Structures are given as structure tokens and as C-alpha cells.
Amino acid sequence: MTARPVKRVIFCDFDGTITENDNIVAIIRHFNPAGWETIVNDIVGQRKSIRQGVGELFRLLPTSMKKEVVDYAISNAKIRAGFADLLAFCKEHDIQFYVTSGGIDFFVYPLLAPFGIPEDHIYCNGSDFSGERIDITWPHPCEGECKTDCGMCKTSIIRRFPAGQFERILIGDSVTDFEGAKLVDVVFARSHLTQKCKELGLPYHEYKTFHDVIDVLNLQEATT
Numbered sequence: 001m002t003a004r005p006v007k008r009v010i011f012c013d014f015d016g017t018i019t020e021n022d023n024i025v026a027i028i029r030h031f032n033p034a035g036w037e038t039i040v041n042d043i044v045g046q047r048k049s050i051r052q053g054v055g056e057l058f059r060l061l062p063t064s065m066k067k068e069v070v071d072y073a074i075s076n077a078k079i080r081a082g083f084a085d086l087l088a089f090c091k092e093h094d095i096q097f098y099v100t101s102g103g104i105d106f107f108v109y110p111l112l113a114p115f116g117i118p119e120d121h122i123y124c125n126g127s128d129f130s131g132e133r134i135d136i137t138w139p140h141p142c143e144g145e146c147k148t149d150c151g152m153c154k155t156s157i158i159r160r161f162p163a164g165q166f167e168r169i170l171i172g173d174s175v176t177d178f179e180g181a182k183l184v185d186v187v188f189a190r191s192h193l194t195q196k197c198k199e200l201g202l203p204y205h206e207y208k209t210f211h212d213v214i215d216v217l218n219l220q221e222a223t224t
């Protein structure tokens with residue numbers, strides 16, 4: 001087997017991608033604080049930045065509910081079929097795998113714990129339960145060129161892997177993936193991200209499970 005000219009790197013979303021549903025929306029819908037629907041609609045409709053909107057959503061919840069919120073998030077989430085197989089495939093084919101999530105640490109890390117992904121390959125937002133309301137913290141903000149106010153800025157991370165040296169692959173489902181999808185070489189999309197790719201005329205592969213992703217990556221492997 002000859003060496004590939006460029007290394008492949010995957011940037012994989014978490015909510016609605018690795019997990020079947022969006023955990024942030026599931027949490028907020030479950031606890032149902034007044035006013036959440038407008039905020040979610042404004043985020044998805046891109047009338048409000050993700051950072052602002054997600055911050056507002058969690059501030060609707062008091063920190064006295066920490067245990068219920070954390071327990072609900074973790075017990076409610078379901079991992080999409082084929083995820084462990086995709087990780088094994090990446091290892092086998094020397095593809096770097098990063099989780100680039102607009103989700104929150106208190107559910108992202110526990111849900112990923114069984115899969116053995118190194119912690120420095122997981123990017124997500126943080127949380128602070130020390131005040132009266134749940135405060136989201138933003139350790140990976142937009143750098144330089146990104147003016148989108150992402151919260152967890154996927155494009156800032158993607159730009160650390162220069163186009164000439166890496167084939168950049170994004171797997172996602174929704175608004176946190178829109179900017180990254182414009183930047184990368186290969187997009188795997190479902191849900192809102194599929195619509196966005198159609199709107200922008202971006203090529204994409206649709207997936208339902210990670211086995212669909214593996215099939216396409218395998219084909220790439222065979223043809224390059």
C-alpha cells in the first residue's frame with residue numbers, strides 16, 4: 001500500500017451526530033423553562049449566535065437542579081450505531097479523529113468515556129454550577145478569521161490542520177457545523193446540515209449510521 005499524499009482528519013460533531021438526538025435541546029425540552037423555544041428557534045434560524053443562545057438556554061435552569069440535569073442528559077442520550085466501529089476504522093487506517101462539539105462537558109465526557117478517545121481530542125464547552133443559574137463557559141472561542149461567535153469554534157480548530165497537508169472531513173447535523181462545512185474537503189451530513197449543504201450547493205454524503213460513513217471512507221481508501 002502506498003502512503004496517502006495527505007493525512008485524513010475527521011472533525012465529528014457530538015449532539016445529534018455521535019448521539020442520536022441533540023442533548024441540549026433534549027435537556028431544555030425536558031425541564032421546559034419558560035421561553036426556551038424562542039431561543040432554540042433563534043439559534044437554528046441563525047438570528048442569535050450559538051454562544052449567546054446556548055448561554056441563555058442554560059441560564060434558564062437553576063444550579064439547584066444540577067443532579068437532575070446531569071443525570072437526565074447522561075441517561076437519556078443514545079449513541080448512534082457504528083460509532084465504535086468508526087473509531088476502530090480510523091485507528092486501522094491512520095485517520096486522526098477529533099470530537100468537535102458545541103455540547104457541554106458534563107454530558108460530553110461521561111458519554112464518550114467508554115470509547116477511549118484521548119481527552120485532548122475532545123473539544124466542547126464547559127459549565128459552571130457555582131452561581132444561582134447554570135453558566136456555560138467557552139474555553140475554545142472563535143480565533144482570528146471567525147466572526148460567527150460560535151462558542152466552541154469548529155473552524156478555529158479545523159484551520160490548525162492546513163488544507164494542503166490534510167484532507168479535512170466533517171461529520172455533523174446542524175447549526176454548529178454550518179461554518180466548518182464550508183471549509184472542509186468532505187462533509188457527512190444529516191438533518192439541518194443536509195438542508196444547509198443543499199442551500200449552499202456544497203457536496204455532501206448523507207449518513208444515518210456511522211457504517212454509512214465507513215463505507216464512503218473505505219471507497220476513498222480504495223480509489224486513492
Ligand SMILES: [Mg+2]
Binds near residue numbers: 014017
Ligand atoms: Mg449537532
Ligand SMILES: [Zn+2]
Binds near residue numbers: 141146147148154155
Ligand atoms: Zn467561530
